[in-house]
Amino acid sequence: MRILIVGTGYVGTTTGLIFCEMGHQVTGLDLDERKITALQDGILHFYEPGLEELLLKHVQAGNITFTDNTKKAIKENDVIFICVGTPKQEDGSADLSYVKNVAQSIGKYMKEYKVIVTKSTVPVGTAELVAEWVKSGQKEKEPISFDVVSNPEFLREGSALYDALHPDRIVIGTTSEKAKVTMRKLYQGFQCPIVETNPKASEMIKYAANSFLAMKISFINELARLCDQLGINVNDVSKGIGLDHRIGHHFLKAGMGYGGSCFPKDVYALLQTAKMNGIPLTILEKVVHVNAEQTLYLMNKIKQGLGGDLAGKTISVLGLSFKADTDDTRESPSLVLIDNLLKAQANLKVHDPVVKLIEGTYPLGPHCQQLQSVAETVSDTDAVILCTDWDEYKQLDWMAIKLLMKQPYIYDGRNMINKAAVEALGFHYTGFANH
Template identity: 85%
Template sequence: MRILIVGTGYVGTTTGLIFCEMGHQVTGLDVDEQKLKALHAGKLHFYEPGLEELLSKHVQAGNILFTNNTNKAIKKNDVIFICVGTPKQEDGSADLTYVKNVAQSIGKHMKEYKVVVTKSTVPVGTAQLVTEWIKSCQKEPIPFDVVSNPEFLREGSALYDALNPDRIVIGTTSKKARGIMRELYQGFQCPIIETNPKSSELIKYAANSFLAMKISYINELARLCDRLGINVDDVSQGIGLDQRIGPHFLKAGMGYGGSCFPKDVNALLQTANANGIPLTILERVVQVNAEQSLYLLDKIKQGLGSNLAGKTVAVLGLSFKANTDDTRESPSLVLIDHLLKERANIKMHDPIVKLEEGTTGLPIGPHCQQLQTVAETVSGTDAVILCTDWDEYKQLDWMAIQLLMKQPYIFDGRNMVDKAVVEALGFHYTGFANH
């Protein structure tokens, strides 16, 4: 089948390559010349383990092509996946500008029947809007169907998730489109949920919001554990072994971030409020997540003193989670912003993320600098703050690090260090309720 992927970002590139693996011919369409040039050369413009090798394989085999020729790309492909961004607006709702632009382009250039698939995370009712946008730009009535087919990829393990999905959701009222989508996904061994577009769109938001809720739940519970002198990791294990609950997303820490959870939770809240049905549990989820960096900041002040002015701290980890270079809504950057307001000096490190001045809002300079090695980063510091659970940080030589530091303080934002081991070395260790 000939498939067009509109938008060659994280979701679009991963989706396209998986369809290549399933034997389909894929075209990636984008307006960004630099992205296209890199992809043509088999190089990713973002970090995702295993994906660049797959890209190189299919580029060399000719299974995937990249273009900025909208007219030609729309005309020659049977199924069109919309994989463009839906950034958060000031009121929390999703900005559908890019989706609308794609839909209007499809209406303008299509000459025969197409299946148009929204892969981007979009609010309930978007499939109907896409239908209207396409029709409004057609010069003559040409049949098409719009399908909602949300993605459920985790950054850092997107390739595995795409090849081994828990479920595939197909939202359409068209028998013809449903048959084409079944054919497209016939090689996958997982449950396929066939429903209407609105239900499909809500499934994506509901899933991400539920996972965010689990994170905020255990983080709020960790505060009680702190007060009671209880190890929250024991509690997480005890409740996670209940099959009705499950162990995932029950790790206490600095909270959730990235391109999905913050945006999707806020978008669902906006949809609910617009329809007069406030989701009060989710409102608290957002509040707890916003408080987590301040909660860790209080712990840092308890250890180093309430006045952090002039103190130098090493922040290890800038991405919102390990195995990705995504810093969007990263708890690490939120904490750094708080520390800078306290006039602390920041030394940062990340195995993959390389910050550039102006890209994150941080004032990169003498008081906020990124170093290339962990040794350089911790040298002369009053404390080490672990913000991302990279494997590299789990294997640190803490005895060697202590010799480089001014004061031996560790603040573990991910509960990833063995408390007994570092305390035996003479460190003052603080985590999230890991008594």
């Protein structure tokens, strides 16, 4: 099948390459010439384990090509996936301007029946809007038929390749039998449940899934505060409740809170949809509130441990991305904490195995510098804060680090290292209810 992927970001590129793996011919369309050139050379413009090797494989085999020629790409492909960004607006709603532009372009250039698939995360009712936008782009006296399908992605950054190859489920939202036949054929090689429903339900499934996972994170984080007060190890609680198959152990690890490009945006978008329809989602509102407080909770622990005043203190921050195995810093709790530390007039030395901050942009400056190695970062510092659970940080030689530091304080924002082991080395360790 000839498939067009519009938008060559994280979702679009991963989706396109998986269809290549399933034997389809794929074209990636993007208006950014630099991205197109890099991808055509087999170079990924973002970090995702295993994906660049797959890209190079299919570029060399001729299974995927990249272009900025919108007219030609739309005319030559049967199924069109819309994988463009839907960023959060000031009121929390999703910005659909990129989706609208793509839909109108499809209407303008299509010459025969197309199946148009929204892969981007979009609010409930967007499939109907896409249909209207495609029609508005058509200029022929006799409109050309098409179908719009909602087919949300459920990829985890850092594990996108595995998730795409081994999905828990595939959701297909359409009322068209013709489109269903096409989508079934497209996904016939996958061994997982397929949920066939209408577009609105499909769109809601995506938002509900991410919001529920965000809720699990905020639940265990708020519970960790009580465990802290009661002297209970929240890791034991997480294990004890996670073994209940009705609950599950995923997303029950206490820490600095969620971030990234999906959870914050999707939770806000669902809250905005609820507000517009006069149905308050009070539990979800609390989820957002707890998440926003979590870095402040850690900040207070840091202040207490270092004598209350952080002015002039030198602190190392390990990890900038919102989670391991990605270079995504959007809504990263690490950057929120860095902002608060700088406001408290601390001097910062930061490190990340993948993320490279751009010189001259915030937070880099006279009081915040990024260094190439962990050793340089922790040298002569009063405390080290672990903000991202990279494997590199889990395997650190803490005795060697202690010898480099001015004061032996560790603040574990991800409950990722062995408290007893580092305390035995003479460190003052603080995590989230990690008693």
